[in-house]
Amino acid sequence: xxxxxxxxxxxxxxxxxxxxxxxxxxxxxxxxxxxxxxxxxxxxxxxxxxxxxxxxxxxxxxxxxxxxxxxxxxxxxxxxxxxxxxxxxxxxxxxxxxxxxxxxxxxxxxxxxxxxxxxxxxxxxxxxxxxxxxxxxxxxxxxxxxxxxxxxxxxxxxxxxxxxxxxxxxxxxxxxxxxxxxxxxxxxxxxxxxxxxxxxxxxxxxxxxxxxxxxxxxxxxxxxxxxxxxxxxxxxxxxxxxxxxxxxxxxxxxxxxxxxxxxxxxxxxxxxxxxxxxxxxxxxxxxxxxxxxxxxxxxxxxxxxxxxxxxxxxxxxxxxxxxxxxxxxxxxxxxxxxxxxxxxxxxxxxxxxxxxxxxxxxxxxxxxxxxxxxxxxxxxxxxxxxxxxxxxxxxxxxxxxxxxxxxxxxxxxxxxxxxxxxxxxxxxxx
Numbered sequence: 098x099x100x101x102x103x104x105x106x107x108x109x110x111x112x113x114x115x116x117x118x119x120x121x122x123x124x125x126x127x128x129x130x131x132x133x134x135x136x137x138x139x140x141x142x143x144x145x146x147x148x149x150x151x152x153x154x155x156x157x158x159x160x161x162x163x164x165x166x167x168x169x170x171x172x173x174x175x176x177x178x179x180x181x182x183x184x185x186x187x188x189x190x191x192x193x194x195x196x197x198x199x200x201x202x203x204x205x206x207x208x209x210x211x212x213x214x215x216x217x218x219x220x221x222x223x224x225x226x227x228x229x230x231x232x233x234x235x236x237x238x239x240x241x242x243x244x245x246x247x248x249x250x251x252x253x254x255x256x257x258x259x260x261x262x263x264x265x266x267x268x269x270x271x272x273x274x275x276x277x278x279x280x281x282x283x284x285x286x287x288x289x290x291x292x293x294x295x296x297x298x299x300x301x302x303x304x305x306x307x308x309x310x311x312x313x314x315x316x317x318x319x320x321x322x323x324x325x326x327x328x329x330x331x332x333x334x335x336x337x338x339x340x341x342x343x344x345x346x347x348x349x350x351x352x353x354x355x356x357x358x359x360x361x362x363x364x365x366x367x368x369x370x371x372x373x374x375x376x377x378x379x380x381x382x383x384x385x386x387x388x389x390x391x392x393x394x395x396x397x398x399x400x401x402x403x404x405x406x407x408x409x410x411x412x413x414x415x416x417x418x419x420x421x422x423x424x425x426x427x428x429x430x431x432x433x434x435x436x437x438x439x440x441x442x443x444x445x446x447x448x449x450x451x452x453x454x455x456x457x458x459x460x461x462x463x464x465x466x467x468x469x470x471x472x473x474x475x476x477x478x479x480x481x482x483x484x485x486x487x488x489x490x491x492x493x494x495x496x497x498x499x500x501x502x503x504x505x506x507x508x509x510x511x512x513x514x515x516x517x518x519x520x521x522x523x524x525x526x527x
Contacts, residue, residue, distance in 0.1 A: 098346065098350065098516070099513075100509070100510065100512070100513040103343075103346065103512055103513055103516055104322065104330060104509055104512055104513075106342070106346070107320075107330070107339065107342050107343070107512055108319070108320045108321065108322070108330070108332065110123055110338065110342045111320045111332055111333070111334055111335070111338050111339075111342070112319045112320060112332075114181075114334065114338055115221070115223040115241060115313070115315040115333075115334075116223050116224050116225070116239075116311075116312075116313050116315070117157040117158075117181035117182045117363045118156045118157050118224060118225045118239050118311075119223060119239060119241065120157075120181045120338055120341060120361075121153055121156055121157050121158065121159050121181055121361070121363075122156070122239060124159050124161070124181075124341065124345055124361060125151060125153060125159060127345060127349070128151045128161050128345070128349070129151070131149075131349050132149060133149045133150060133151045133161055134148070134149065134150050134151070135150075135151055135152070135153075136150050136151065136152045137152075138152060138154065138382075142386055144164060144387070145164070146164055146165065146166045147163075147164060147165065147166055147353060147354045148163070148164050149161075149162070149163040149164075149353070150162055150163075150164075152383060154372060154373045154379050155363065155371075155372060155373040156225060156237070156239075157181055157182070157363035157373055158181065158360075158361060158362050158363045158373035158374075158379055159181075159359075159360075159361045160358065160359070160360045160361075160379065160380065160383050161345070161348060161358070161359045162174070162356075162357065162358040162359070162383075162387070163348070163351065163353065163354070163355055163356065163357050163358075164354075164356060164387075165354050165355060165356040166354060167356075168393065169356060169387055169388055169393070169397040170388060170392075170393040170394075170396040170397050170400075171396075171400070172356045172400065172526075173356065173397055173398075173399070173400025173401035173402070174356050174357065174358045174397065174401045174402075175355075175356065175357045175358070175401070175402055175522055175523045175524075175525060176357070176358040176359070176360065176401060176402065176403040176404070176488065177344045177347070177348070177357075177358070177359050177360075177403070177404045177405075177406055177519055177522070177523070178344075178359075178360045178361075178362065178375070178380075178403060178404070178405045178406065178478050178479070178482055179337050179340035179341045179344050179359075179360075179361050179362075179405075179406045179407065179478075180337045180340075180341070180361065180362050180363065180364075180365035180366070180369075180375070180407065180478060181337075181338070181341060181361050181362065181363050182207075182208070182337075182363050182364055182365055182366050182367075183208070183333070183334040183336060183337065183338070183366065183501075184206070184207060184208030184209055184210035184211070184366050184501045185207050185208070185210060185313045185314060185315065186204040186205070186206060186207065186210070186215065186272060186274075186313065186314040187204060187205050187206075187207045187311070187312065187313050187314075188202055188203070188204055188222065188224075188287075188310070188312040188313070188314070189202070189203035189204060189205055190309070191203070191287075192204075192287045193284045193285060193286065193287035193290075194273075194284050195279045195281075195282050195283070195284045198278055198279055198280070198282075199275050199277075199278060199279065200275070200276045200277045200278070200279050200284060200285065201273040201274060201275055201276065202247065202273055202274055202276060202287070203273055204272050204273060204274065204314065205268070206268050206272070207313070207366065207367065208366030208367055208501070209366065209501050210501055210503075211499070211500075211501045211502040211503070212266045212268070212272070213264075213266065214499075214502045214503040214504060215249055215272070215314075215503050216249050216250070216251045217248070217249070217250060217251050218248065218249070218316050218317075218318070218503060219245035219248065219316070219317040219318065220245060220246070220247040220248060220249070220274060220314045220315065220316060220317065221241070221242045221243060221244060221245060221246055221247070221314070221315055221317050222241075222242045222246060222247065222312050222313070222314055222315075223239075223240065223241035223242065223243075223312065223313060223315060224239070224240065224310060224311045224312035224313055225237055225238070225239055225240075225310065225311050225312075226238055226239075226240055226291060226295055226307050226308075226309070226310045226312075227307070227308045227309045227310070228292075228295065228302075228304045228305070228306060228307050228308055229304075229305045229306045229308060230302065230303045230304060230305060231303035231305055232303070233305075235308070236302070238295060238298070238299050238302060238304070240291070240294055240295050240298055240299075240312075241298070242294055244317070245317050246276060247274035247275065247276050247314060248274060248275055249271075249272060249273075249274045249275070250275065274314065288306075288307045288310075291307045291310060291312075292304065292306065292307045295307060315333060315334075316333050316503050316504060318333075318504070319332070320332025320333070320335075322509055323506075324509075327509055328428070328429060328508065328509055328510075329428065329506050329507065329508060329509055330506070330507045330508070330509050330512065331504055331505070331506050332504060332505065333503055333504055333505070334505075335408060335497060335505040335506075335507050336407070336408040336497060336500050336501065336505060337365070337406075337407050337408060339408065339495065339507060339512065340406035340407060340408065340494065340495075340515075341361045343406070343512055343515045343516050343519060344359045344361070344406055344519060345359060346516055347516055347519035347520045347522075347523055348523060350520060351520065351523040351524060352524065355523060355524060357523040360375075360379075360380050360482075362374050362375040362379065362380075362478055365407075365477070365478055369478060369481050375478035375481045375482050375485075376481045376485065380482065380485075380486065381485060381486060384397070384398070384486065398486060398487050398488050401488050401489070402448065402451065402488065402489050402490075402491070402522070402525070403479070403482060403483070403486075403488045403489065403490045403491070404452070404490075404491050404493055404519065404522055405442075405443060405477050405478050405479030405482065405490060405491065405492045405493070406493055406494055406515070406519070407435075407477040407478070407479075407492065407494045408494045408495055408496075408497040408500060408505075408507070409426055409432075409433035409435055409466045409493075409494040409495065409496050409497065410426070410466065410468075410496065410497065410500060411425075411426050411427060411428050411496030411497055411498055411508075412425030412426060412427060412496075413498055419469070419472070420469065421467055421468070421469050421470070424465055424466050424467040425466075426464040426465075426466050426496035427464070427496065428496050428497075428498070428506075428507065428508035428511065429508035429509065429510040429511055430462055430464055430496075430508075430511075431456070431461055431462030431463050431464055431511065431514045432456075432461070432463060432464070432493050432494065432495055432511065432514055432515045432518055433463075433464045433465065433466045433493060433494055433495070433496055434449050434452060434453075434463065434464070434465050434466070434491070434492070434493055435465075435466045435467075435477075435492040435493065435494060436449070436465065436466070436467050436492075437467065437468065437474045439474065440480050441474040441475065441476040441477075441480065442474075442476070442477060442479055442480065442492035443477075443479035443480045443482075443483040443490035443491065443492055444479075444490075444491050444492050445489075447489060448489050448490060448491035449491060451491070451525070451527075452491050452493065452518070452522070455518060455521040455522055455525060456518050456521070458521060459517045459518060459520070459521040460517075461514045461517050461518045461521075462514065463518075464496070466496075477492050477494075479491070479492040493515075493518075495507050495508065495511040495512065495514075495515055496508065496511065
């Protein structure tokens, strides 16, 4: 796939994926259109050599895999991992309230969000609801208001003359968004507002009452190619939907019969400790079903490799001193191998050497990232998956600016470089 088509589809994927639930639905749709068969976790699996399958958990995590003709104990798997969640503002359960005639929602911060850019944006609301249908049964559905319905206005500089020097944000007081004006102090029931929206989106579902919800605010401005020469991709949730999509596309374009797997976990931004997170049992459960006895599973893992794909910090020209001078990745110069002596990244010399070899063969430029020795280092699903599964693991990602902001920036050429690198990795038979 050429760069223009790849980035066009990437932008469309991110635009349609305002929450992990929507991202997982998009991943599933694309996989099924390509011939992957969905496997319910609670069903008996009948897997065929050369078959291609997918399984989801919690509507927010997904594993897709293709099987070869040989047993996995002999071939192993080439696995790529990413995550579907991004820092954002989540709506609280008892959300609606009226203050000075303005209807507002209580929100809490999900993950390590950069909060200042959330102000003065056209925001919408999306996520999953649980509902009771006309037969009294429990069901769930995805909703997306789709249009600007909320805003978090800044305080005017006239009322805070030091705003450009020292404005701090109190998440409890300063982040509740405005949704509308109210003539009385009686707050509309938020679940009734959700019910109205859910019935508009799902008129045939027979939705009687919204029982609960997991909803996030998101920026309505769609992703875009930016720069005089279209050098950059700007948009929300590049960390880490870019990796999810590129991993998906590389898997789809891998030759049938190649033993390969893509796992996209939820909850990475809050520690991965959940049923659908990398520190939960999802991937291990699937591998155990692919290799039912302990010996074949151990042999499969020993012959397998995992690439954890998560964005890296590109060297910012205005803040270059925040990087190690010899490890400041540049946008559009290729993916980054991420290294940390404290095992915040799972890369070692064996896994890095393999990736370097594959990138050389695919003519993909490659960079390295090590955090400054006097700064704390973030982490990824790589070390978590490596410690849970025991698989040889590498951490890579495309360099990015403004990570965890409401709008991030990546290189338009790096998406293609990563696609080619993952394609070479999935095809590796060593």
